[in-house]
Amino acid sequence: MKLAQEAIDKKGWLGAHRWLILRRISQLTVLVLFLSGPWFGLWLAKGNLASSVFLDVLPLTDPYVFLQTLAAGFLPASSALIGAGMVVAFYFLIGGRVYCAWVCPVNVITDLAAWARRRLGIKGGRVPDAHSRYWILGGSLLVAAWSGSLVWEWVNPVTIIQRSLIFGLGGSLTVVLAIFAYDFLVASRGWCGHLCPQGALYGLLGDVALWRVSAARRAQCNDCMDCFTVCPEPQVIRPALKKAGQESPLILDRNCTACGRCIDVCGKQVFTFTHRFDQRSDS
Amino acid sequence: MISNPRPESAKKAAVSPAPGRRKFLNGIAAAAGTGCLLNLAALMLARPAAANPPQALRPPGALDEPGFLAACLRCGLCVRGCPYNTLKLAPFGGAAVAGTPVFTARDVPCEMCEDIPCVKACPSGALKHELKDIGEARMGLAVLSDHETCLNFLGLRCDVCYRVCPVIDKAMTLESMHNPRSDRHAMLLPTVHSAYCTGCGKCEKSCVLPVAAIKVMPIKLVQGQLPAHYRKGWEEKEKHGSSLIGDQVQMPVRGMEDKAFGDSRLNDTGKVGSAPGGLNSGWKP
Ligand code: SF4
Ligand code: SF4
Ligand code: SF4
Numbered sequence: 001m002k003l004a005q006e007a008i009d010k011k012g013w014l015g016a017h018r019w020l021i022l023r024r025i026s027q028l029t030v031l032v033l034f035l036s037g038p039w040f041g042l043w044l045a046k047g048n049l050a051s052s053v054f055l056d057v058l059p060l061t062d063p064y065v066f067l068q069t070l071a072a073g074f075l076p077a078s079s080a081l082i083g084a085g086m087v088v089a090f091y092f093l094i095g096g097r098v099y100c101a102w103v104c105p106v107n108v109i110t111d112l113a114a115w116a117r118r119r120l121g122i123k124g125g126r127v128p129d130a131h132s133r134y135w136i137l138g139g140s141l142l143v144a145a146w147s148g149s150l151v152w153e154w155v156n157p158v159t160i161i162q163r164s165l166i167f168g169l170g171g172s173l174t175v176v177l178a179i180f181a182y183d184f185l186v187a188s189r190g191w192c193g194h195l196c197p198q199g200a201l202y203g204l205l206g207d208v209a210l211w212r213v214s215a216a217r218r219a220q221c222n223d224c225m226d227c228f229t230v231c232p233e234p235q236v237i238r239p240a241l242k243k244a245g246q247e248s249p250l251i252l253d254r255n256c257t258a259c260g261r262c263i264d265v266c267g268k269q270v271f272t273f274t275h276r277f278d279q280r281s282d283s
Numbered sequence: 284m285i286s287n288p289r290p291e292s293a294k295k296a297a298v299s300p301a302p303g304r305r306k307f308l309n310g311i312a313a314a315a316g317t318g319c320l321l322n323l324a325a326l327m328l329a330r331p332a333a334a335n336p337p338q339a340l341r342p343p344g345a346l347d348e349p350g351f352l353a354a355c356l357r358c359g360l361c362v363r364g365c366p367y368n369t370l371k372l373a374p375f376g377g378a379a380v381a382g383t384p385v386f387t388a389r390d391v392p393c394e395m396c397e398d399i400p401c402v403k404a405c406p407s408g409a410l411k412h413e414l415k416d417i418g419e420a421r422m423g424l425a426v427l428s429d430h431e432t433c434l435n436f437l438g439l440r441c442d443v444c445y446r447v448c449p450v451i452d453k454a455m456t457l458e459s460m461h462n463p464r465s466d467r468h469a470m471l472l473p474t475v476h477s478a479y480c481t482g483c484g485k486c487e488k489s490c491v492l493p494v495a496a497i498k499v500m501p502i503k504l505v506q507g508q509l510p511a512h513y514r515k516g517w518e519e520k521e522k523h524g525s526s527l528i529g530d531q532v533q534m535p536v537r538g539m540e541d542k543a544f545g546d547s548r549l550n551d552t553g554k555v556g557s558a559p560g561g562l563n564s565g566w567k568p
């Protein structure tokens with residue numbers, strides 16, 4: 001059967017793409033907040049995702065970029081400090097990799113690559129170890145400390161791409177294509193799922209966050225495997241769905257991006273968004 | 284001689300970790316390898332790129348370059364803060380460090396806003412918030428780089444760079460000099476004074492030539508430095524009120540008796556005092 005066919009039959013196409021659509025709207029909204037200024041003169045957010053000011057009052061700073069400047073031996077001024085605090089607090093509470101699914105524009109590219117891969121039935125490739133991201137994260141901080149400079153920011157596709165989108169800079173199409181090509185041809189879910197140190201840091205930040213997906217009706221699961229197919233971090237599902245090493249129905253792995261695709265595609269309504277303390281389950 | 288390999292491999296298996304653990308260790312090694320590799324690649328890219336092109340100037344109040352590259356978040360809030368669209372974030376793959384703010388004087392110079400909104404907007408302090416007086420900004424230093432094309436050096440009165448300078452008569456003066464070509468005119472040479480030049484780039488922007496004869500570049504690139512032990516005699520003398528080593532003995536210049544002191548330039552007649560251009564200037568060591 002086609003992917004998510006049962007879900008589409010039961011909930012309709014919109015229902016089976018609900019969270020996907022909401023996520024795209026969210027990602028787009030973030031960009032529009034920054035672009036309404038240069039486009040229409042309506043300044044809602046200034047700067048970019050590395051550091052910004054909302055409505056001229058609320059500072060926000062990306063914790064990864066912030067950490068790199070710290071590692072490089074510079075203590076940023078209070079506004080960046082407060083900004084980083086805000087962002088850390090938000091993702092600490094809500095869910096670290098919520099950033100990945102709901103904010104980061106690169107996610108659109110890697111989702112597209114994964115979709116294309118699935119559609120064309122491309123299998124195999126060379127997938128790096130999923131712990132690579134932590135090594136890249138640590139390495140980038142070491143290199144920053146050693147060189148006294150934000151070395152990773154020379155190549156960080158996340159900041160390069162969102163910066164180019166917001167400031168209309170050229171030259172980043174190569175980065176977009178490289179990420180797409182890598183995920184499409186070399187490694188399934190390669191970038192976001194295995195390498196990106198930014199996502200890794202957000203994951204670490206949100207290790208105990210509140211917003212969770214629960215496989216609350218896991219007894220209904222008919223092993224269609226659709227959730228595993230669409231999940232950008234498929235390893236996170238098993239413990240909750242199959243009680244592999246845990247009793248709780250909650251997907252507690254820090255790398256669940258709270259994208260809600262598993263909720264969308266499941267024809268048996270197994271998954272649902274809930275909070276960390278909701279242990280209800282039908283098995 | 285090829286012996287039976289089995290005992291060998293059996294021995295190996297005995298000392299090497301169990302398959303599960305080996306897989307785990309291999310995983311760590313691969314992950315660490317990937318981590319190192321990508322960061323080294325970044326480092327290799329970053330090193331040669333760390334030098335901005337000479338025409339890329341930093342916003343007012345920027346920390347010196349190494350400090351700036353540690354501090355700047357590449358957020359572009361300074362760019363958004365600038366009302367004149369002076370600042371740009373360097374694009375990826377360009378010559379300047381990607382994502383950091385630069386401006387090119389010849390395109391859009393800095394207008395030296397009194398309230399310095401770019402500095403105020405910077406969340407990190409890569410642009411020093413202590414900078415309150417834009418006159419103290421040092422974005423670069425203007426250099427009259429081409430004496431052959433500068434119209435004032437040709438003896439004409441262009442003066443445009445001088446007139447537009449926001450720090451006129453301090454950062455830039457016109458120094459008058461005898462024009463040896465016409466022999467009867469003055470040349471008014473635009474002269475930049477580093478003690479006051481903010482590097483705003485207005486002079487370069489407004490140079491009337493198709494290619495500017497005056498350019499603003501990072502101070503590191505253009506400014507010379509005297510050895511630390513050098514003292515300028517005339518300054519010391521002024522400070523002290525009189526010569527520090529007493530009055531000088533006047534030495535006759537052999538073969539030049541009755542002629543100008545210390546000046547071997549002579550007019551056609553060879554007569555003392557009749558040469559134009561201030562011979563016999565009275566110069567003494
Ligand atoms: S893993 Fe990295 S690139 Fe992917 S969505 Fe998260 S932050 Fe963006
Ligand atoms: S478990 Fe569900 S919500 Fe979490 S990343 Fe996978 S598909 Fe998305
Ligand atoms: S001082 Fe004014 S013109 Fe100059 S860079 Fe700053 S904001 Fe722009």
Ligand code: SF4
Nearest residue numbers: 355356358359361405
């Ligand atoms: S505002 Fe400051 S941190 Fe942001 S790009 Fe400009 S100099 Fe860098």
Ligand code: SF4
Nearest residue numbers: 448480481483484486
């Ligand atoms: S850059 Fe040119 S215009 Fe600006 S202060 Fe210096 S000499 Fe004057």
